[in-house]
Amino acid sequence: MNTPDHIIAAQSRIAGFVHRTPLMESGTLNAMLGHRIVFKCENLQKIGAFKVRGAMNTLLTLKEQGAMPERVTCFSSGNHAQAVAYGAKILGLKATIFIPQTASSLKVAATRAHGAEVVVTKTRQEAESAVQAVIDQGAVFIHPYDDDRVMAGQGTAALEAFQDGPAFSAVFAPCGGGGLVSGTWLAAQATSPETKVFGVEPLNANDAARTLRDGKIFKWEQAPDTIADGVRTLYVSERTLAFLKQTAGVLEVSEDDIIYWTQWLTHLLKLTIEPTSAGCMAGVVAYLRAQTTPQTVLVILSGGNVAPETQAQIWAEDRLGTVPCL
Amino acid sequence: MNTPDHIIAAQSRIAGFVHRTPLMESGTLNAMLGHRIVFKCENLQKIGAFKVRGAMNTLLTLKEQGAMPERVTCFSSGNHAQAVAYGAKILGLKATIFIPQTASSLKVAATRAHGAEVVVTKTRQEAESAVQAVIDQGAVFIHPYDDDRVMAGQGTAALEAFQDGPAFSAVFAPCGGGGLVSGTWLAAQATSPETKVFGVEPLNANDAARTLRDGKIFKWEQAPDTIADGVRTLYVSERTLAFLKQTAGVLEVSEDDIIYWTQWLTHLLKLTIEPTSAGCMAGVVAYLRAQTTPQTVLVILSGGNVAPETQAQIWAEDRLGTVPCL
Structure with a gap:
């Protein structure tokens, strides 16, 4: 804790x-x-x-532990998506981000601008289940708060x-x-x-x-x-x-x-x-x-x-x- | 020049x-x-x-020249009104500001908040002629640009x-x-x-x-x-x-x-x-x-x-x- x-x-x-x-x-x-x-x-x-603080701390902790992944993933309709995409760009990782279609097109564009692969899903539930397939392929999942x-x-x-x-x-x-x-x-x-x-x-x-x-x-x-x-x-x-x-x-x-x-x-x-x-x-x-x-x-x-x-x-x-x- | x-x-x-x-x-x-x-x-x-720069330079020049007035005046529907009101407040002068009623209520309120007397006129022309009476009573007029x-x-x-x-x-x-x-x-x-x-x-x-x-x-x-x-x-x-x-x-x-x-x-x-x-x-x-x-x-x-x-x-x-x- x-x-x-x-x-x-x-x-x-x-x-x-x-x-x-x-x-x-x-x-x-x-x-x-x-x-x-x-x-x-x-x-x-x-x-x-502020979301970039949590994303960077997670990625840099993984790096310290020698556990830096090749790919990170998350689902988010907001600032956490951009934070993870930005952190991945800075540290040279791939990022796959699931964003429900209810999110603003602006946030989708901003996340893509950081070089992340963005998958737009119909619902938040769909985003949450789709992320599991990427985790199964070895990506590290970054939760927005938990x-x-x-x-x-x-x-x-x-x-x-x-x-x-x-x-x-x-x-x-x-x-x-x-x-x-x-x-x-x-x-x-x-x-x-x-x-x-x-x-x-x-x-x-x-x-x-x-x-x-x-x-x-x-x-x-x-x-x-x-x-x-x-x-x-x-x-x-x-x-x-x-x-x-x-x-x-x-x-x-x-x-x-x-x-x-x-x-x-x-x-x-x-x-x-x-x-x-x-x-x-x-x-x-x-x-x-x-x-x-x-x-x-x-x-x-x-x-x-x-x-x-x-x-x-x-x-x-x-x-x-x-x-x-x- | x-x-x-x-x-x-x-x-x-x-x-x-x-x-x-x-x-x-x-x-x-x-x-x-x-x-x-x-x-x-x-x-x-x-x-x-930026308008506060011109207003302050004018008032402080008057002060250097020993020609500081008791009252200043201007007409403006915008930021110059607030600039003159602010300068007058800082230097302890009275300010009478003429603002046409077409200006936003927000700018009127902000000018009053600096302690200026605000006179709302029907038109810009009316503001320009009303200012003359105040000048005749000894107020110094500050033009917005000329x-x-x-x-x-x-x-x-x-x-x-x-x-x-x-x-x-x-x-x-x-x-x-x-x-x-x-x-x-x-x-x-x-x-x-x-x-x-x-x-x-x-x-x-x-x-x-x-x-x-x-x-x-x-x-x-x-x-x-x-x-x-x-x-x-x-x-x-x-x-x-x-x-x-x-x-x-x-x-x-x-x-x-x-x-x-x-x-x-x-x-x-x-x-x-x-x-x-x-x-x-x-x-x-x-x-x-x-x-x-x-x-x-x-x-x-x-x-x-x-x-x-x-x-x-x-x-x-x-x-x-x-x-x-x-």
Whole structure:
């Protein structure tokens, strides 16, 4: 089971292969809320998302162990596909990636641009079963979150922020399969154990929150309907649940709030931000409303790969007329 | 008349009041075009646009001359309003800003947030005549481009890029009233006189190109219809025309190309970019098509203040399906 030391080791391992992304903040936003909100800009990471950290840590761990495969494989409708394709390109491996046809054509094109063989399948279930044939031929499978090496890699984003930034009373990260939140919690134990760690997920895709409430893993039968396409995961794993239980909780946010904060962060930070990441701000606001003194908090902007059809949905209605406040 | 030394002096004058914004590039874009495109990120500047450079240089020049007014004024439907309001706030002056009601409510709100008194007028003409009453009461008027101090301030964006970046064979900047392009040409003379300087404007708002072709200033009767709201200026001035004539030219780009490149730069750079700035890429492509060896060019991303209704227009149709190429 991962320990804080695994995050520190992952950081050294992947340092030459990923960007040490900047921390940014908006003076206007801080003034509006009366607190300090610091953003870790993983949207400016290689492939436009933190996912490259977990993929690189897995591949480089295999290399250290002398177990580097000739081919890697995964299934993903999102950033993990690009992360594995990018890692394989850098290390000279073949990659076969299964992507359901519901994924955006942009992500398919980006994955192919890294030289991966992309197989488009009708459904996610079909992708999951097709991958087995490639594994049987000797390819190494990289799971998007249910893997200690992936989880340790994802935790390096928060670790950098703890090292580079001020002291944070709380940190907020999107919760899909739970890899990023688990890694973030471990990073906090390594450097800043007094910092509260919150996962944030859409109310429409609240399997992690339900799982924590009920004590057993809740599984969606099909991808939940949310604009936050980075967290349409069907369920968390036992591996990530063990860490999610130790966090300060998983906060549930509305689709409306996700769109509102995507517009406002795009405007205030001048960055392209996935709704998945921007939604964290609704969790931040809920947290700050309960505070009696000014806080400094960290938000992990997990990615910036936004499909054009999602952009159209985000900007369908003007939400900048209502100024953020607590 | 401004000389290259005025840009260098402006740089020292305003250095403590503006960001030295980063240069960014996209490896993916460079690979697609087979050239190196470097972006000067003035969308990450204070107030989200380069305009703060000209306003600060004007106000600080007045201060040096012991002629600091109690009140400043301007008319603007865009970033110049915020720039003057910001400068006034920093230097403890009152500001009265006239904004036509056609401007976005977002820009009105942002200007008010800097503490300026904002007067919303029915038309641009009404704004221009109302400003006179305030000047008569002793306020100093700051023109958006027809002013040597403003022009010198705008030139500092390119000057920083020439100092911080590689050698550029050409630089591309949006052309509205011509202040930024004139300042950029002067900055090139100061540090990199072999660099070609191009202005870029929408074909729908091509008064600068017409003026250069006809040899006399072409004036729109009303703001031209283009999505590039930063360059809806009615005409260039004799002051800026003198410099525009010495540039490599003003390139005209279609509305379609402006939207195409706004989508692509948003996607590739993960930055919020005004259509006014993104349109420069159509000029870059036209230039690169005529080159026989790999070039390194600079694009000034002049701002990132995009109204929600403009975002909806930008993303109405998916343009990311067609990959950039020469």
